[in-house]
Amino acid sequence: MNDLIATAEGLVVGVRGKRLRAGTISWKGIPFAAPPVGPLRFRAPQPVQPLKGKFYANSYGTAEIQDKLYTAVGAGRFQPMGEDCLSLNVFSPDRISANPRPVMVFIHGGAYLLGTTATPLYDGALLAKAGDVIVVTVQYRFGPFGYLDFSQYASDERPIDDNLGLRDQVAALEWVQRNIAAFGGDPDNVTVFGESAGGSSVTALLATPAAEGLFHRAIAESPANELNIPKDTADHLAQEFVKMLADRSYRAGSGGAPVDPARARELLDNASPWALHKVSKKLTAYTPQSGTGEFLPFGPTFGTDYLPLEPNQAARVGKTHKVPLIIGTNRDEANLFTRGMSLLPGKERDSLEGVFPTGEEVFISVADDKSRTALAEAYRVGHRGGDPVHMLGDSVFWGPAVPFIEGHSAAGNPTYVYRYDFDTKALRASGMRATHATELFAVFGAYRTAIGAGLAVGDWRSTGKITRVMQGHWTTFARTGSPELQWTPYAADHRDMMVFDTHSRMIHDPHPDRREAWMRAHGQVPA
Secondary structure, eight states: OOSEEEETTEEEEOEEOOGGGTTEEEEEEEEOSOOOOGGGTTSOOOOOOOOOSEEEOBSOOOBOSOOGGGGEEETTEEOOBOSOOOEEEEEEESSOOSSOEEEEEEEOOSTTTOOOTTSGGGOOHHHHHHHTOEEEEEOOOOGGGTSSOOGGGOOSSSOOOSOHHHHHHHHHHHHHHHHGGGGTEEEEEEEEEEETHHHHHHHHHTTOGGGTTSOSEEEEESOOTTOOEEHHHHHHHHHHHHHHHHOTTOOTTSOOOOOOHHHHHHHHHHSOHHHHHHHHHHHHHHGGGSSSSOSSSOSOEESSSSSOSOHHHHHHTTOSOSOOEEEEEETBTTHHHHHTOOOSSOOSGGGGTTOTTTOGGGOTTOOOHHHHHHHHHHTSSSTTTTOHHHHHHHHHTHHHHHHHHHHHHHTTOOEEEEEEOOOOHHHHHHTOSSBTTTHHHHHTTGGGSTTTHHHHTTOHHHHHHHHHHHHHHHHHHHHHSSOOTTOOOOOTTTOEEEEESTTOEEEEOSSHHHHHHHHHHTTOOOO
Protein backbone atom coordinates (compact mmCIF):
# COMPACT_ATOMS: atom_id res chain seq x y z
CA MET A 1 0.00 0.00 0.00
CA ASN A 2 1.24 3.50 -0.80
CA ASP A 3 2.13 5.67 2.19
CA LEU A 4 1.64 8.86 0.10
CA ILE A 5 -2.05 9.77 0.07
CA ALA A 6 -3.74 12.55 -1.87
CA THR A 7 -6.46 14.02 0.34
CA ALA A 8 -8.86 16.76 -0.66
CA GLU A 9 -6.62 19.20 1.23
CA GLY A 10 -3.25 17.99 -0.04
CA LEU A 11 -0.64 15.23 0.11
CA VAL A 12 0.06 13.36 3.36
CA VAL A 13 2.94 10.95 3.92
CA GLY A 14 2.56 8.11 6.40
CA VAL A 15 4.92 5.88 8.38
CA ARG A 16 5.14 2.09 8.20
CA GLY A 17 4.87 0.28 11.51
CA LYS A 18 7.68 -1.75 13.08
CA ARG A 19 7.82 -4.71 15.47
CA LEU A 20 4.30 -5.35 16.81
CA ARG A 21 2.91 -2.78 14.37
CA ALA A 22 4.64 -4.25 11.32
CA GLY A 23 2.11 -4.64 8.54
CA THR A 24 0.43 -1.31 9.26
CA ILE A 25 0.76 2.30 8.12
CA SER A 26 -0.16 5.34 10.20
CA TRP A 27 -0.74 8.96 9.28
CA LYS A 28 -0.68 11.11 12.42
CA GLY A 29 -1.47 14.72 13.22
CA ILE A 30 -3.48 15.51 10.08
CA PRO A 31 -5.39 18.80 10.57
CA PHE A 32 -9.12 18.48 9.89
CA ALA A 33 -10.11 22.10 10.61
CA ALA A 34 -8.48 25.51 10.76
CA PRO A 35 -6.58 26.29 13.98
CA PRO A 36 -9.20 27.51 16.52
CA VAL A 37 -7.08 30.42 17.71
CA GLY A 38 -7.34 34.21 17.66
CA PRO A 39 -10.70 35.23 16.18
CA LEU A 40 -11.60 31.53 15.78
CA ARG A 41 -11.45 30.87 19.53
CA PHE A 42 -14.95 29.78 20.66
CA ARG A 43 -16.06 29.45 17.04
CA ALA A 44 -17.40 26.42 15.23
CA PRO A 45 -14.59 24.59 13.40
CA GLN A 46 -13.74 26.34 10.14
CA PRO A 47 -12.52 24.68 6.92
CA VAL A 48 -8.96 23.44 7.02
CA GLN A 49 -6.55 25.31 4.80
CA PRO A 50 -4.90 23.45 1.89
CA LEU A 51 -1.68 21.71 2.87
CA LYS A 52 1.50 23.18 1.43
CA GLY A 53 3.64 20.59 -0.29
CA LYS A 54 3.80 17.19 1.36
CA PHE A 55 2.56 16.90 4.95
CA TYR A 56 4.74 14.39 6.80
CA ALA A 57 2.19 12.76 9.12
CA ASN A 58 4.73 11.14 11.43
CA SER A 59 3.75 12.45 14.87
CA TYR A 60 0.61 13.09 16.87
CA GLY A 61 -0.84 16.57 16.92
CA THR A 62 -0.91 18.98 19.82
CA ALA A 63 -3.03 18.05 22.83
CA GLU A 64 -5.69 20.44 24.09
CA ILE A 65 -4.77 22.58 27.11
CA GLN A 66 -5.08 20.55 30.36
CA ASP A 67 -3.05 19.54 33.40
CA LYS A 68 0.29 18.21 32.16
CA LEU A 69 -0.13 14.96 34.09
CA TYR A 70 -2.79 13.76 31.67
CA THR A 71 -0.63 14.21 28.58
CA ALA A 72 1.94 11.59 29.57
CA VAL A 73 3.00 9.40 26.65
CA GLY A 74 5.92 7.62 28.34
CA ALA A 75 8.32 7.83 31.25
CA GLY A 76 9.07 11.53 31.64
CA ARG A 77 7.57 12.32 28.22
CA PHE A 78 4.50 14.48 27.65
CA GLN A 79 2.57 15.53 24.57
CA PRO A 80 2.89 19.25 23.74
CA MET A 81 -0.27 21.26 24.43
CA GLY A 82 -1.94 24.22 22.74
CA GLU A 83 -5.20 25.59 21.41
CA ASP A 84 -4.24 24.56 17.86
CA CYS A 85 -5.23 20.95 18.47
CA LEU A 86 -7.74 19.90 15.81
CA SER A 87 -6.06 16.93 14.20
CA LEU A 88 -6.72 13.27 13.58
CA ASN A 89 -4.78 10.07 13.00
CA VAL A 90 -5.38 7.26 10.51
CA PHE A 91 -4.22 3.64 10.94
CA SER A 92 -4.47 1.08 8.17
CA PRO A 93 -3.25 -2.41 7.32
CA ASP A 94 -0.26 -2.17 4.96
CA ARG A 95 -1.77 -4.15 2.15
CA ILE A 96 -4.14 -3.52 -0.72
CA SER A 97 -7.72 -4.68 -0.18
CA ALA A 98 -10.00 -5.77 -3.00
CA ASN A 99 -12.86 -3.92 -1.29
CA PRO A 100 -12.97 -0.69 0.72
CA ARG A 101 -12.39 -1.37 4.40
CA PRO A 102 -14.82 -0.54 7.22
CA VAL A 103 -13.87 2.64 9.06
CA MET A 104 -13.83 2.97 12.86
CA VAL A 105 -13.61 6.54 14.23
CA PHE A 106 -12.57 6.69 17.90
CA ILE A 107 -13.39 9.53 20.32
CA HIS A 108 -11.28 9.49 23.48
CA GLY A 109 -12.62 10.06 26.97
CA GLY A 110 -11.58 12.30 29.83
CA ALA A 111 -14.72 13.85 31.37
CA TYR A 112 -14.62 16.58 28.69
CA LEU A 113 -11.66 18.13 30.49
CA LEU A 114 -8.62 15.98 29.64
CA GLY A 115 -7.17 13.48 27.18
CA THR A 116 -5.11 13.22 24.01
CA THR A 117 -5.02 10.89 21.03
CA ALA A 118 -1.29 10.52 21.71
CA THR A 119 -2.03 8.38 24.78
CA PRO A 120 -0.38 5.04 23.91
CA LEU A 121 -3.53 3.12 24.83
CA TYR A 122 -5.34 4.73 21.86
CA ASP A 123 -2.85 3.56 19.22
CA GLY A 124 -5.12 2.17 16.50
CA ALA A 125 -2.53 0.11 14.60
CA LEU A 126 -3.13 -3.27 16.24
CA LEU A 127 -6.93 -2.97 15.99
CA ALA A 128 -6.63 -2.02 12.30
CA LYS A 129 -4.33 -4.98 11.68
CA ALA A 130 -6.40 -7.53 13.60
CA GLY A 131 -9.74 -6.54 12.12
CA ASP A 132 -8.69 -5.43 8.63
CA VAL A 133 -10.28 -2.04 9.23
CA ILE A 134 -9.28 1.63 9.02
CA VAL A 135 -9.05 3.26 12.46
CA VAL A 136 -9.27 7.04 12.88
CA THR A 137 -8.66 8.75 16.24
CA VAL A 138 -9.80 12.33 16.77
CA GLN A 139 -8.47 15.20 18.89
CA TYR A 140 -11.24 17.63 19.75
CA ARG A 141 -11.57 20.69 21.99
CA PHE A 142 -12.73 20.20 25.58
CA GLY A 143 -12.77 22.07 28.88
CA PRO A 144 -13.55 25.79 28.50
CA PHE A 145 -12.29 25.72 24.90
CA GLY A 146 -14.82 23.14 23.72
CA TYR A 147 -17.55 22.41 26.24
CA LEU A 148 -18.40 25.64 28.06
CA ASP A 149 -21.13 27.58 26.28
CA PHE A 150 -20.21 31.28 26.00
CA SER A 151 -22.70 31.97 23.19
CA GLN A 152 -24.73 34.36 25.39
CA TYR A 153 -21.86 36.83 24.89
CA ALA A 154 -21.91 36.68 21.08
CA SER A 155 -22.40 39.77 18.93
CA ASP A 156 -22.76 40.33 15.21
CA GLU A 157 -19.13 41.41 15.07
CA ARG A 158 -17.89 38.62 17.36
CA PRO A 159 -19.81 35.37 16.86
CA ILE A 160 -19.46 32.71 19.55
CA ASP A 161 -20.83 29.22 19.00
CA ASP A 162 -22.06 26.52 21.36
CA ASN A 163 -21.12 22.84 21.54
CA LEU A 164 -17.67 23.36 20.05
CA GLY A 165 -16.27 19.94 20.98
CA LEU A 166 -19.34 18.24 19.51
CA ARG A 167 -18.99 20.33 16.36
CA ASP A 168 -15.31 19.30 16.17
CA GLN A 169 -16.33 15.65 16.20
CA VAL A 170 -18.83 16.29 13.41
CA ALA A 171 -16.15 18.13 11.43
CA ALA A 172 -13.84 15.13 11.83
CA LEU A 173 -16.59 12.83 10.54
CA GLU A 174 -17.04 15.18 7.58
CA TRP A 175 -13.29 14.92 6.91
CA VAL A 176 -13.69 11.14 6.91
CA GLN A 177 -16.47 11.41 4.34
CA ARG A 178 -14.25 13.57 2.10
CA ASN A 179 -11.02 11.68 2.44
CA ILE A 180 -11.18 8.16 3.83
CA ALA A 181 -11.64 6.50 0.41
CA ALA A 182 -8.13 7.66 -0.48
CA PHE A 183 -6.83 5.57 2.46
CA GLY A 184 -8.78 2.52 1.31
CA GLY A 185 -11.72 3.10 3.66
CA ASP A 186 -15.44 2.95 2.89
CA PRO A 187 -17.19 6.28 3.58
CA ASP A 188 -20.50 4.42 3.45
CA ASN A 189 -19.48 2.13 6.31
CA VAL A 190 -18.31 4.28 9.21
CA THR A 191 -18.58 3.25 12.86
CA VAL A 192 -18.12 5.93 15.50
CA PHE A 193 -16.93 4.55 18.85
CA GLY A 194 -15.77 6.09 22.07
CA GLU A 195 -15.21 5.47 25.76
CA SER A 196 -16.30 7.43 28.86
CA ALA A 197 -16.78 11.03 27.67
CA GLY A 198 -16.06 9.59 24.25
CA GLY A 199 -18.94 7.15 24.80
CA SER A 200 -21.10 10.08 25.91
CA SER A 201 -20.00 11.86 22.73
CA VAL A 202 -21.31 8.89 20.74
CA THR A 203 -24.75 9.08 22.37
CA ALA A 204 -24.72 12.87 21.86
CA LEU A 205 -23.84 12.42 18.17
CA LEU A 206 -26.77 10.02 17.88
CA ALA A 207 -28.98 12.95 18.95
CA THR A 208 -27.21 15.65 16.89
CA PRO A 209 -29.05 16.54 13.66
CA ALA A 210 -25.84 17.69 11.93
CA ALA A 211 -24.29 14.23 12.42
CA GLU A 212 -27.02 12.35 10.58
CA GLY A 213 -25.64 10.28 7.72
CA LEU A 214 -21.99 10.76 8.73
CA PHE A 215 -21.78 7.36 10.43
CA HIS A 216 -23.62 4.08 10.06
CA ARG A 217 -22.99 2.21 13.33
CA ALA A 218 -22.11 3.34 16.85
CA ILE A 219 -20.35 1.89 19.90
CA ALA A 220 -20.65 3.65 23.28
CA GLU A 221 -18.28 2.23 25.90
CA SER A 222 -19.07 3.36 29.46
CA PRO A 223 -20.95 6.52 28.46
CA ALA A 224 -21.66 8.96 31.28
CA ASN A 225 -24.97 10.16 29.94
CA GLU A 226 -25.48 12.72 32.66
CA LEU A 227 -22.58 14.77 31.26
CA ASN A 228 -25.01 16.83 29.20
CA ILE A 229 -25.94 20.27 30.44
CA PRO A 230 -29.23 22.15 29.96
CA LYS A 231 -28.92 25.57 28.37
CA ASP A 232 -29.89 27.57 31.46
CA THR A 233 -27.33 25.75 33.60
CA ALA A 234 -24.66 26.15 30.91
CA ASP A 235 -25.37 29.90 30.86
CA HIS A 236 -25.00 30.11 34.65
CA LEU A 237 -21.69 28.23 34.61
CA ALA A 238 -20.37 30.46 31.84
CA GLN A 239 -21.37 33.55 33.81
CA GLU A 240 -19.52 32.30 36.89
CA PHE A 241 -16.49 31.53 34.74
CA VAL A 242 -16.44 35.05 33.30
CA LYS A 243 -16.82 36.60 36.75
CA MET A 244 -13.77 34.66 37.95
CA LEU A 245 -11.88 35.65 34.82
CA ALA A 246 -12.72 39.32 35.45
CA ASP A 247 -11.83 39.26 39.15
CA ARG A 248 -9.32 36.74 40.48
CA SER A 249 -10.62 37.26 44.01
CA TYR A 250 -14.23 36.43 43.06
CA ARG A 251 -15.58 33.21 44.60
CA ALA A 252 -17.93 31.33 42.29
CA GLY A 253 -21.50 31.36 43.51
CA SER A 254 -21.10 34.42 45.72
CA GLY A 255 -23.36 36.56 43.55
CA GLY A 256 -22.61 40.00 42.23
CA ALA A 257 -23.55 41.76 39.05
CA PRO A 258 -23.06 39.95 35.75
CA VAL A 259 -20.17 41.00 33.56
CA ASP A 260 -21.17 43.28 30.69
CA PRO A 261 -21.23 41.27 27.40
CA ALA A 262 -18.74 43.59 25.69
CA ARG A 263 -16.37 43.24 28.64
CA ALA A 264 -16.91 39.46 28.66
CA ARG A 265 -15.96 39.24 24.99
CA GLU A 266 -12.83 41.26 25.67
CA LEU A 267 -11.84 38.99 28.56
CA LEU A 268 -12.50 35.78 26.63
CA ASP A 269 -10.60 36.98 23.58
CA ASN A 270 -7.58 38.36 25.38
CA ALA A 271 -7.01 35.80 28.11
CA SER A 272 -4.14 33.43 27.58
CA PRO A 273 -5.12 29.78 27.15
CA TRP A 274 -3.47 28.96 30.47
CA ALA A 275 -5.46 31.68 32.23
CA LEU A 276 -8.63 30.11 30.85
CA HIS A 277 -7.49 26.70 32.06
CA LYS A 278 -6.73 28.04 35.54
CA VAL A 279 -10.23 29.50 35.87
CA SER A 280 -11.72 26.26 34.55
CA LYS A 281 -10.21 24.39 37.49
CA LYS A 282 -11.93 26.79 39.89
CA LEU A 283 -15.21 26.26 38.03
CA THR A 284 -14.75 22.49 38.26
CA ALA A 285 -14.33 22.75 42.04
CA TYR A 286 -17.43 24.94 42.32
CA THR A 287 -19.83 22.93 40.18
CA PRO A 288 -20.72 20.05 42.57
CA GLN A 289 -21.75 22.66 45.19
CA SER A 290 -23.45 24.98 42.70
CA GLY A 291 -27.00 23.72 43.25
CA THR A 292 -27.33 23.05 39.51
CA GLY A 293 -27.40 19.27 39.87
CA GLU A 294 -24.21 18.98 37.79
CA PHE A 295 -20.99 17.52 39.17
CA LEU A 296 -18.76 18.61 36.28
CA PRO A 297 -19.11 21.88 34.37
CA PHE A 298 -18.20 20.70 30.87
CA GLY A 299 -20.30 18.80 28.38
CA PRO A 300 -22.67 19.15 25.44
CA THR A 301 -25.28 21.86 25.93
CA PHE A 302 -28.79 20.72 25.03
CA GLY A 303 -31.82 22.87 24.36
CA THR A 304 -29.91 24.56 21.54
CA ASP A 305 -30.33 24.50 17.78
CA TYR A 306 -27.28 22.27 17.46
CA LEU A 307 -28.36 19.76 20.15
CA PRO A 308 -32.09 20.25 20.61
CA LEU A 309 -32.71 17.35 23.02
CA GLU A 310 -30.78 15.79 25.84
CA PRO A 311 -29.59 12.44 24.39
CA ASN A 312 -31.58 10.25 26.79
CA GLN A 313 -34.68 12.29 26.01
CA ALA A 314 -34.00 11.96 22.29
CA ALA A 315 -33.82 8.18 22.72
CA ARG A 316 -37.03 8.11 24.76
CA VAL A 317 -38.98 9.90 22.03
CA GLY A 318 -37.42 7.98 19.15
CA LYS A 319 -35.30 10.82 17.76
CA THR A 320 -31.87 9.21 17.74
CA HIS A 321 -30.28 8.35 14.40
CA LYS A 322 -31.40 5.02 12.95
CA VAL A 323 -28.17 3.06 13.30
CA PRO A 324 -27.19 -0.16 15.11
CA LEU A 325 -25.58 0.37 18.50
CA ILE A 326 -23.29 -1.49 20.90
CA ILE A 327 -23.43 -0.01 24.38
CA GLY A 328 -22.24 -1.16 27.77
CA THR A 329 -20.34 -0.55 30.98
CA ASN A 330 -17.73 -2.24 33.17
CA ARG A 331 -18.51 -4.22 36.29
CA ASP A 332 -16.32 -2.12 38.61
CA GLU A 333 -16.50 1.31 36.98
CA ALA A 334 -15.94 3.46 40.06
CA ASN A 335 -12.83 1.72 41.40
CA LEU A 336 -10.60 3.82 39.13
CA PHE A 337 -11.94 6.99 40.72
CA THR A 338 -12.17 5.93 44.35
CA ARG A 339 -8.71 4.35 44.28
CA GLY A 340 -6.98 6.58 41.74
CA MET A 341 -8.30 9.55 39.78
CA SER A 342 -10.65 11.85 41.70
CA LEU A 343 -12.98 13.08 38.96
CA LEU A 344 -16.02 11.58 40.68
CA PRO A 345 -17.42 12.96 43.93
CA GLY A 346 -16.25 10.84 46.86
CA LYS A 347 -12.50 10.46 46.43
CA GLU A 348 -11.90 7.51 48.72
CA ARG A 349 -13.94 4.49 49.75
CA ASP A 350 -13.88 5.71 53.37
CA SER A 351 -15.68 8.90 52.34
CA LEU A 352 -18.60 6.77 51.12
CA GLU A 353 -18.92 4.56 54.17
CA GLY A 354 -21.89 5.20 56.38
CA VAL A 355 -24.13 6.11 53.47
CA PHE A 356 -26.50 3.29 54.40
CA PRO A 357 -29.10 2.56 55.74
CA THR A 358 -30.68 5.15 53.44
CA GLY A 359 -27.91 5.63 50.82
CA GLU A 360 -29.72 8.10 48.59
CA GLU A 361 -26.72 10.43 48.54
CA VAL A 362 -24.75 7.95 46.40
CA PHE A 363 -27.10 8.47 43.46
CA ILE A 364 -25.59 11.77 42.37
CA SER A 365 -27.26 11.70 38.95
CA VAL A 366 -30.81 11.58 40.34
CA ALA A 367 -32.43 14.76 41.65
CA ASP A 368 -35.82 13.36 42.71
CA ASP A 369 -35.87 12.27 46.37
CA LYS A 370 -38.46 9.52 45.78
CA SER A 371 -36.40 8.02 42.96
CA ARG A 372 -33.22 8.14 45.03
CA THR A 373 -34.96 6.30 47.86
CA ALA A 374 -36.25 3.66 45.43
CA LEU A 375 -32.79 3.17 43.98
CA ALA A 376 -31.24 2.82 47.44
CA GLU A 377 -33.80 0.14 48.25
CA ALA A 378 -33.09 -1.71 44.98
CA TYR A 379 -29.38 -1.75 45.80
CA ARG A 380 -29.79 -2.78 49.44
CA VAL A 381 -29.69 -6.51 48.67
CA GLY A 382 -28.48 -8.78 45.89
CA HIS A 383 -25.16 -8.60 44.06
CA ARG A 384 -22.86 -6.26 46.00
CA GLY A 385 -25.87 -4.94 47.87
CA GLY A 386 -24.96 -1.97 50.02
CA ASP A 387 -21.59 -1.41 48.32
CA PRO A 388 -21.46 2.38 47.89
CA VAL A 389 -18.60 2.31 45.37
CA HIS A 390 -20.51 -0.08 43.10
CA MET A 391 -23.62 2.07 43.49
CA LEU A 392 -21.66 5.20 42.64
CA GLY A 393 -20.32 3.61 39.45
CA ASP A 394 -23.81 2.58 38.39
CA SER A 395 -25.09 6.07 39.18
CA VAL A 396 -22.66 7.67 36.74
CA PHE A 397 -22.45 5.02 34.02
CA TRP A 398 -24.89 2.10 33.85
CA GLY A 399 -27.93 3.80 35.37
CA PRO A 400 -28.04 6.79 32.99
CA ALA A 401 -27.34 4.43 30.06
CA VAL A 402 -30.48 2.39 30.77
CA PRO A 403 -33.00 4.93 29.36
CA PHE A 404 -30.87 5.36 26.24
CA ILE A 405 -30.71 1.59 25.72
CA GLU A 406 -34.45 1.22 26.25
CA GLY A 407 -35.38 4.12 23.97
CA HIS A 408 -32.94 3.44 21.12
CA SER A 409 -33.84 -0.27 20.98
CA ALA A 410 -37.60 0.40 21.25
CA ALA A 411 -37.37 2.57 18.13
CA GLY A 412 -36.34 -0.49 16.14
CA ASN A 413 -32.58 0.09 16.14
CA PRO A 414 -30.58 -3.11 16.72
CA THR A 415 -28.96 -2.57 20.11
CA TYR A 416 -26.37 -4.85 21.67
CA VAL A 417 -25.69 -4.46 25.40
CA TYR A 418 -22.66 -5.70 27.32
CA ARG A 419 -21.01 -5.74 30.71
CA TYR A 420 -17.24 -6.08 30.88
CA ASP A 421 -16.22 -8.31 33.82
CA PHE A 422 -12.74 -9.40 32.75
CA ASP A 423 -9.80 -8.65 35.01
CA THR A 424 -6.29 -9.96 35.55
CA LYS A 425 -4.20 -10.95 38.55
CA ALA A 426 -2.56 -7.51 38.48
CA LEU A 427 -5.90 -5.70 38.34
CA ARG A 428 -7.25 -7.81 41.19
CA ALA A 429 -4.14 -7.21 43.31
CA SER A 430 -4.46 -3.45 42.81
CA GLY A 431 -8.14 -3.47 43.75
CA MET A 432 -9.07 -2.01 40.37
CA ARG A 433 -10.57 -5.20 38.91
CA ALA A 434 -12.79 -4.61 35.85
CA THR A 435 -12.74 -0.88 36.35
CA HIS A 436 -13.37 2.06 34.07
CA ALA A 437 -11.52 1.96 30.72
CA THR A 438 -9.95 -1.49 31.22
CA GLU A 439 -11.88 -2.87 28.23
CA LEU A 440 -9.79 -0.56 26.02
CA PHE A 441 -6.75 -2.78 26.60
CA ALA A 442 -8.64 -5.56 24.82
CA VAL A 443 -10.24 -3.38 22.15
CA PHE A 444 -6.93 -1.81 21.10
CA GLY A 445 -4.83 -4.94 21.68
CA ALA A 446 -2.76 -3.10 24.27
CA TYR A 447 -2.05 -6.10 26.51
CA ARG A 448 0.72 -6.90 24.02
CA THR A 449 2.30 -3.45 24.27
CA ALA A 450 4.48 -1.70 26.82
CA ILE A 451 1.52 0.13 28.36
CA GLY A 452 -0.48 -3.05 28.99
CA ALA A 453 2.06 -5.84 29.44
CA GLY A 454 2.36 -5.25 33.17
CA LEU A 455 -1.36 -5.86 33.61
CA ALA A 456 -1.12 -9.12 31.67
CA VAL A 457 1.70 -10.76 33.65
CA GLY A 458 0.59 -14.29 34.53
CA ASP A 459 -2.46 -13.92 32.32
CA TRP A 460 -0.98 -14.04 28.80
CA ARG A 461 -3.43 -16.64 27.56
CA SER A 462 -6.58 -15.07 28.99
CA THR A 463 -5.63 -11.53 27.89
CA GLY A 464 -4.96 -12.85 24.40
CA LYS A 465 -8.35 -14.54 24.38
CA ILE A 466 -10.32 -11.50 25.61
CA THR A 467 -8.51 -9.34 23.03
CA ARG A 468 -9.51 -11.71 20.21
CA VAL A 469 -13.10 -11.83 21.46
CA MET A 470 -13.53 -8.07 21.87
CA GLN A 471 -11.79 -7.16 18.63
CA GLY A 472 -13.79 -9.83 16.83
CA HIS A 473 -17.12 -8.43 18.01
CA TRP A 474 -16.14 -4.79 17.48
CA THR A 475 -14.78 -5.24 13.95
CA THR A 476 -17.50 -7.67 12.86
CA PHE A 477 -20.05 -5.11 14.00
CA ALA A 478 -18.18 -2.40 12.08
CA ARG A 479 -18.19 -4.58 8.97
CA THR A 480 -21.77 -5.89 9.08
CA GLY A 481 -23.83 -3.95 11.62
CA SER A 482 -24.08 -7.03 13.87
CA PRO A 483 -21.50 -8.48 16.26
CA GLU A 484 -20.59 -12.16 16.09
CA LEU A 485 -23.47 -14.63 16.09
CA GLN A 486 -23.62 -15.58 19.76
CA TRP A 487 -24.51 -11.99 20.79
CA THR A 488 -28.25 -11.42 20.48
CA PRO A 489 -29.82 -7.94 20.42
CA TYR A 490 -31.53 -6.28 23.37
CA ALA A 491 -35.32 -5.98 23.34
CA ALA A 492 -38.03 -5.35 25.91
CA ASP A 493 -39.18 -8.98 25.87
CA HIS A 494 -35.79 -10.49 26.79
CA ARG A 495 -33.18 -7.77 27.52
CA ASP A 496 -30.18 -9.94 26.68
CA MET A 497 -26.69 -8.83 27.72
CA MET A 498 -23.24 -10.10 26.76
CA VAL A 499 -20.86 -10.52 29.69
CA PHE A 500 -17.23 -10.32 28.58
CA ASP A 501 -14.99 -12.41 30.82
CA THR A 502 -12.53 -15.29 30.69
CA HIS A 503 -15.53 -17.28 29.49
CA SER A 504 -17.88 -14.75 27.88
CA ARG A 505 -21.58 -15.55 27.98
CA MET A 506 -25.07 -14.19 27.37
CA ILE A 507 -27.28 -13.43 30.38
CA HIS A 508 -30.88 -12.26 30.61
CA ASP A 509 -31.93 -9.01 32.31
CA PRO A 510 -29.60 -8.99 35.33
CA HIS A 511 -30.96 -7.05 38.31
CA PRO A 512 -34.38 -6.15 36.87
CA ASP A 513 -35.37 -4.34 40.07
CA ARG A 514 -32.42 -1.98 39.67
CA ARG A 515 -33.09 -1.51 35.96
CA GLU A 516 -36.72 -0.65 36.65
CA ALA A 517 -35.71 1.82 39.37
CA TRP A 518 -33.37 3.54 36.90
CA MET A 519 -36.08 3.65 34.26
CA ARG A 520 -38.53 5.28 36.67
CA ALA A 521 -35.87 7.74 37.81
CA HIS A 522 -35.53 8.87 34.18
CA GLY A 523 -39.26 9.11 33.48
CA GLN A 524 -39.77 5.73 31.78
CA VAL A 525 -42.43 3.19 32.68
CA PRO A 526 -40.92 -0.31 32.84
CA ALA A 527 -42.56 -2.82 30.52
